[in-house]
Amino acid sequence: MAAKPKKPPVAVEKLTETQAKVELVRLALEIERHNEAYYNEDAPKISDAAYDELRKRSDAIEARFPGLVTRDSPSQKVGAAPTGRFAKVPHTVPMLSLGNAFSDEDVTDFVDRVRRFLKLGDDEIPAIVAEPKIDGLSLSLRYEDGELVRGATRGDGFTGEDVTANVRTISDIPHKLKGRNSPAVCEIRGEVYMLKEDFLALNKRQAEAEDTIFANPRNSAAGSLRQKDASITASRPLKFFAYAWGEMSAMPAKTQHGMIDWIGKAGFVTNPLTTLCHDVEGLLKFYRDIEQKRASLDYDIDGVVYKVDRLDWQERLGFVSRSPRWAIAHKFAAEQATTVLNDIEIQVGRTGALTPVAKLAPVTVGGVVVQNATLHNEDYIKGIGNDGQPIRDGVDIRVGDTVVVQRAGDVIPQIVSVVLDKRPKSAKPYQFPTVCPACGSHAVREEDPKSGRPDSVRRCTNTLACPAQAKERLKHFVARNAFDIDGLGDKQIEEFFTDGLVMSPADIFTLEKRDARAQKKLADREGYGTTSVRNLFAAIDARRSIALHRFIFGLGIRHIGEGNAKLLARHYGTVEDFRAAMIAAGEGEETEAYRDLNGIEGVGTVVANALVEFFKEPHSVKAMDDLLKEITVQPAEKAKTDSPIAGKTVVFTGSLEKFTRDEAKATAERLGAKAAGSVSKKTDYVVAGPGAGSKLADAEKLGVKVLTEDEWLALVGGS
Numbered sequence: 001m002a003a004k005p006k007k008p009p010v011a012v013e014k015l016t017e018t019q020a021k022v023e024l025v026r027l028a029l030e031i032e033r034h035n036e037a038y039y040n041e042d043a044p045k046i047s048d049a050a051y052d053e054l055r056k057r058s059d060a061i062e063a064r065f066p067g068l069v070t071r072d073s074p075s076q077k078v079g080a081a082p083t084g085r086f087a088k089v090p091h092t093v094p095m096l097s098l099g100n101a102f103s104d105e106d107v108t109d110f111v112d113r114v115r116r117f118l119k120l121g122d123d124e125i126p127a128i129v130a131e132p133k134i135d136g137l138s139l140s141l142r143y144e145d146g147e148l149v150r151g152a153t154r155g156d157g158f159t160g161e162d163v164t165a166n167v168r169t170i171s172d173i174p175h176k177l178k179g180r181n182s183p184a185v186c187e188i189r190g191e192v193y194m195l196k197e198d199f200l201a202l203n204k205r206q207a208e209a210e211d212t213i214f215a216n217p218r219n220s221a222a223g224s225l226r227q228k229d230a231s232i233t234a235s236r237p238l239k240f241f242a243y244a245w246g247e248m249s250a251m252p253a254k255t256q257h258g259m260i261d262w263i264g265k266a267g268f269v270t271n272p273l274t275t276l277c278h279d280v281e282g283l284l285k286f287y288r289d290i291e292q293k294r295a296s297l298d299y300d301i302d303g304v305v306y307k308v309d310r311l312d313w314q315e316r317l318g319f320v321s322r323s324p325r326w327a328i329a330h331k332f333a334a335e336q337a338t339t340v341l342n343d344i345e346i347q348v349g350r351t352g353a354l355t356p357v358a359k360l361a362p363v364t365v366g367g368v369v370v371q372n373a374t375l376h377n378e379d380y381i382k383g384i385g386n387d388g389q390p391i392r393d394g395v396d397i398r399v400g401d402t403v404v405v406q407r408a409g410d411v412i413p414q415i416v417s418v419v420l421d422k423r424p425k426s427a428k429p430y431q432f433p434t435v436c437p438a439c440g441s442h443a444v445r446e447e448d449p450k451s452g453r454p455d456s457v458r459r460c461t462n463t464l465a466c467p468a469q470a471k472e473r474l475k476h477f478v479a480r481n482a483f484d485i486d487g488l489g490d491k492q493i494e495e496f497f498t499d500g501l502v503m504s505p506a507d508i509f510t511l512e513k514r515d516a517r518a519q520k521k522l523a524d525r526e527g528y529g530t531t532s533v534r535n536l537f538a539a540i541d542a543r544r545s546i547a548l549h550r551f552i553f554g555l556g557i558r559h560i561g562e563g564n565a566k567l568l569a570r571h572y573g574t575v576e577d578f579r580a581a582m583i584a585a586g587e588g589e590e591t592e593a594y595r596d597l598n599g600i601e602g603v604g605t606v607v608a609n610a611l612v613e614f615f616k617e618p619h620s621v622k623a624m625d626d627l628l629k630e631i632t633v634q635p636a637e638k639a640k641t642d643s644p645i646a647g648k649t650v651v652f653t654g655s656l657e658k659f660t661r662d663e664a665k666a667t668a669e670r671l672g673a674k675a676a677g678s679v680s681k682k683t684d685y686v687v688a689g690p691g692a693g694s695k696l697a698d699a700e701k702l703g704v705k706v707l708t709e710d711e712w713l714a715l716v717g718g719s
């Protein structure tokens with residue numbers, strides 16, 4: 001059932017005190033729920049604009065009834081309290097939030113407030129630094145005597161989470177400050193974020209491995225930073241802009257821009273668009289310039305930030321509840337638009353997943369024409385989230401509906417709400433197909449082994465013969481991280497598949513031979529010529545020799561992304577051994593082969609079972625063997641199992657002098673060990689160079705064996 005349209009809220013000026021009290025409690029609960037979803041679950045349930053509306057209303061009610069402000073009021077808090085997964089870190093200087101400006105007038109008011117507070121004369125104009133507001137998550141980095149000792153998230157502003165091991169894997173974050181005169185204690189703050197293109201590529205890899213898909217670059221940065229296993233963070237392309245500081249035992253500059261210059265010299269990346277402005281016109285010009293550039297920037301921003309330049313003035317201005325008086329965020333209008341949902345199209349993916357796509361009446365959202373939006377899955381259309389909880393207030397989406405579209409994090413258009421007033425009487429709840437639109441086979445929702453609930457994805461059961469799946473598998477086979485065949489992309493696969501020229505991977509490698517005998521040559525096809533066909537055959541030939549991990553990834557087995565393919569390649573070494581082991585593992589879970597597979601670090605039961613399923617299917621094995629007749633698979637360098645450190649976990653710390661950290665990690669991995677970022681009970685060795693700090697102390701506390709660089713070299717020597 002669709003929810004009834006909500007009544008518009010009573011104007012703040014008309015509220016009685018009792019009504020105000022009730023509403024403040026309701027708003028506080030609702031804001032808290034959204035804080036939790038945003039900060040702790042990395043899965044916001046409403047748009048930033050809708051969230052800002054809630055806060056604005058709560059602030060406006062409190063402004064009218066100051067006596068109703070309580071300690072639990074959202075205006076007294078920042079973000080959500082830290083989750084229990086990481087150790088807690090108190091911030092000696094709180095990490096506060098920023099007040100918002102939404103209009104030019106709000107900006108003028110801000111500057112006027114600053115001038116009034118400082119009692120500036122008419123001719124005294126406060127210089128103000130303007131910079132983009134990065135849409136990521138804030139981080140505080142503590143350096144003691146120039147060495148990075150701690151990385152912490154904001155948490156609730158007063159206590160954050162210890163993510164030291166994770167931040168050490170981010171290349172924009174120096175482990176040591178540059179220059180000789182760093183203050184003894186120095187906390188640098190800024191934003192962790194992900195480039196838009198890296199976010200899209202990560203989501204593609206995640207989809208291939210059937211892992212979490214992130215809604216936007218911010219969520220993917222937050223999800224990647226807050227990993228218990230730092231090696232996962234290390235594999236994610238996180239970046240960092242430094243723009244502020246916390247505790248400092250000495251101040252290297254007297255102005256905001258002077259501090260930013262110094263932070264840059266100390267080895268951080270600062271935002272190159274940062275500009276020193278001298279009046280409101282300058283600020284507004286900066287805002288409009290950045291708004292224009294927004295779509296073409298490599299990273300997401302959600303506004304700009306203005307900060308009074310003189311630090312002595314910042315100090316005098318101080319803070320009011322949760323935000324500084326000396327700074328303000330000037331937010332961009334949400335990139336939303338209203339349009340009509342003309343149709344819902346079902347696409348069938350490589351693993352048979354039926355994915356609904358909204359076909360919209362074209363509409364411009366933030367300067368880009370949008371005609372398609374993601375609808376994720378069947379439950380999403382019904383108004384149910386992945387966790388079984390209602391989304392969009394439980395309102396379903398129907399063909400014919402007028403919908404509000406938003407470009408989430410600037411990238412993927414999403415439907416944020418349905419305008420129920422405009423729902424046509426004839427609009428019916430959407431019936432998700434239970435048969436595959438491509439082949440007519442049953443499409444089912446398997447049970448999710450983790451939650452016991454039906455999986456959110458409905459899949460076509462005809463894995464082998466479904467033409468849509470076969471075609472998508474071929475697209476995957478030729479993709480960049482698999483066989484990467486130049487001149488053979490999605491478009492060519494579409495054409496060759498439709499014409500029956502390429503129906504399986506092996507067909508790609510017999511194309512030239514078959515073309516020589518064919519009546520109608522490839523070169524005669526529209527859009528082709530002798531040269532392009534010659535180039536295509538050369539590109540195919542160039543891939544007749546292929547690395548084992550690309551081969552395994554190219555097979556398109558469920559749950560086998562690039563990372564798993566590499567693990568398998570390193571474990572089995574050759575395609576012959578891999579093939580034999582997979583077939584043997586199919587004999588049952590008690591077999592040595594199955595146990596060995598399941599025991600590979602990083603391969604769990606889900607992955608092992610997906611492999612076994614694939615190899616149990618004679619048609620898949622035949623398609624693979626046909627391919628193997630045409631190509632040579634290069635062996636991978638096998639992880640050693642007979643080395644003195646095989647299966648051990650090693651942590652490197654301190655400034656290593658005899659080898660680089662990357663070299664040391666590579667050696668460890670080649671010899672079958674795992675290089676970890678932090679010391680725990682599971683650590684076998686800590687290799688400590690000069691200046692080793694907290695990790696060495698942790699090792700000593702836990703009784704973990706500590707090696708010098710020379711002892712490490714002796715241990716692995718000659719291997």
Ligand code: IVH
Pocket residue numbers: 095096097098131132133134135136137138154191243244305324327329
């Ligand atoms: S300054 C005391 N500068 O916005 C204020 N914040 O709404 C210190 N943010 O928590 C923050 N870009 O996560 C500042 N250039 C920037 C920023 C920025 C993004 C975030 C930050 C902060 C939030 C406040």
